[in-house]
Amino acid sequence: MSFLSDLGRKALFTFDPETAHGISIAALKSGLVPACRLAPDPRLTQTLAGLTFDNPLGMAAGYDKNAEVPAELVRLGFGFTEVGTLTPRPQAGNPKPRLFRLVADRAVINRMGFNNEGHAAALERLKRLPKTLMTGVNIGANKDSADRIADYVAGIRTFYPVARYFTANVSSPNTPGLRNLQDRESLDALLSAVLAARDEEASRAGGVRVPVFLKIAPDMSEGGLDDIADVSLNRGLDGLIVSNTTIGRNGLTDQRQAGEAGGLSGRPLFALSTTVLAKMRQRVGKDFPLIGAGGVESAETAAEKIRAGADLVQLYSCMVYEGPELASRIVKGLSALCDRERLGSIRDLRDTRVAHWAAQPLA
Secondary structure, three states, rough: HHHHHHHHHHHHHHHHHHHHHHHHHHHHOOOOOOOOOOOOOOOOEEEEEEEEOOHHHHHOOOOOOOOHHHHHHHHOOOOOEEEEHHHHHHHHOOOOEEEEEEEOEEEEEEEEOEEEEOHHHHHHHOOOOOOOEEEEEEEEOOOOOOHHHHHHHHHHHHHHHOOOEEEOOOOOOOOHHHHHHHHHHHHHHHHHHHHHHHHHHHHOOOOOEEEEEEEEEOOOOHHHHHHHHHHHHOOOOOEEEEEEEEEOOOOOHHHHHOOOOEEEEEEHHHHHHHHHHHHHHHHHHHOEEEEEEEEOOOOHHHHHHHHHOOOOEEEOHHHHHHHOOHHHHHHHHHHHHHHOOOOHHHHOOOOOOOOHHHOOOOO
16 A cells, blocks of 8 residues: 555544545545556456456445446446446435444444435436446345335336446345345346346347346355355346345454444455355356455455456455555456466466365355
8 A cells, every 4th residue: 555545544534434435435536546557458358248347356336326436446447346226216324323444354334224316316427427338237225115126127227228237236234124135036036027127128229238147145044045046047147246245243353343233344254255155156157157245355365256256356345444546456466466377367267266165164
């Protein structure tokens, strides 16, 4: 981390986490955060679900909830970015405080509750972006929705002209009952409706087929993973993002903050999310797209996600501690790893440690 980046992080840490997050968005919008100039490295280029990514590192949903800075994030070095979670109607989310730093653990707990400005506001911003920008749209349901599946379908229809891919978020622990959509019957109904809407929109768009991914929780049983894999394969889903935050609190140093309700992310999530990723790779086979998320804070942790079965990786919480230069450091580090290990493609790492990670317990 550079001196200026370290100084900026210390300044942000004088504010409460949610205020600091807003300041970071404002800094990106204003151009105060310098862009990173990365030399193209074809060894990092990945093709997944019909899309080509300049590098395998993405910004996960949750940071840019309202699609304010996707272009600015890509200029930091990310190969793609995901906006949202977006709900049809604006909603304030859960009461504050709802975002907590666990500095000793390099972790974050949040119970934001899908706070966002709604579909209409985000759509207007996304319409102004270059069509080539690799921006995914993460969709969810309003907390008080009478028909949650209809909310996901509305997301597909609203953002179809501007999304490079969709992510259906059924795994946030902060909207009561949302994770129930991961149960076999509920998930089958959801994917049936969402994919049917996608196919209808593709027909209207002259056959342009936007991939749909599903983001799952790490707090799963072996049977639950079986169900998600079976339904995803049977319905023809385009891929999975593994994983969202955990409600577990194992091994934390900061026991005072550990008592806060919400989802835990950052460094402590790495092992569990990577275990779930590898177990899912074993279930879905070698050709099904998987995106690994949870605890990525360096080129080595990104590479380990790939070894455990990921095609692409995402981060968010670790940037709170590592600063805006993290993306470029990871991408440069992956290029250096390709040099060191004489890889023709970063994909050559994939699945080389699936067996190791899949053998770990779900705990």
